[in-house]
Amino acid sequence: MSSVQIQCTRCKSVFRDRAGRLQDGYSRQCPSCEVVLFFAEDSQHPFIKRAMRSARKARKEMRELEAARLAAPEPRGTQSRRFAGRTRSAERDD
Numbered sequence: 328m329s330s331v332q333i334q335c336t337r338c339k340s341v342f343r344d345r346a347g348r349l350q351d352g353y354s355r356q357c358p359s360c361e362v363v364l365f366f367a368e369d370s371q372h373p374f375i376k377r378a379m380r381s382a383r384k385a386r387k388e389m390r391e392l393e394a395a396r397l398a399a400p401e402p403r404g405t406q407s408r409r410f411a412g413r414t415r416s417a418e419r420d421d
């Protein structure tokens with residue numbers, strides 16, 4: 328799970344939290360000044376807005392990555408085979 332940067336609205340220190348958690352209604356304490364930060368989609372604070380935006384982006388990327396992984400063909404057998412020997416002319420069996 329990828330994490331996003333959050334900047335504290337009070338002490339301005341930067342820390343990280345998981346993108347999956349950082350959704351509307353989430354709150355957490357700043358590790359350095361211990362103020363509780365509230366994350367809401369309609370927040371007016373630029374730090375909160377930025378964190379919400381990067382969390383949304385990270386979640387979207389994770390979904391796309393997962394979808395691509397599921398849609399991708401099996402990697403087995405796709406590696407180019409080296410030509411091990413000369414091509415044999417077809418042998419006849421009478």
Ligand SMILES: [Zn+2]
Binds near residue numbers: 336337339359360362
């Ligand atoms: Zn702080």
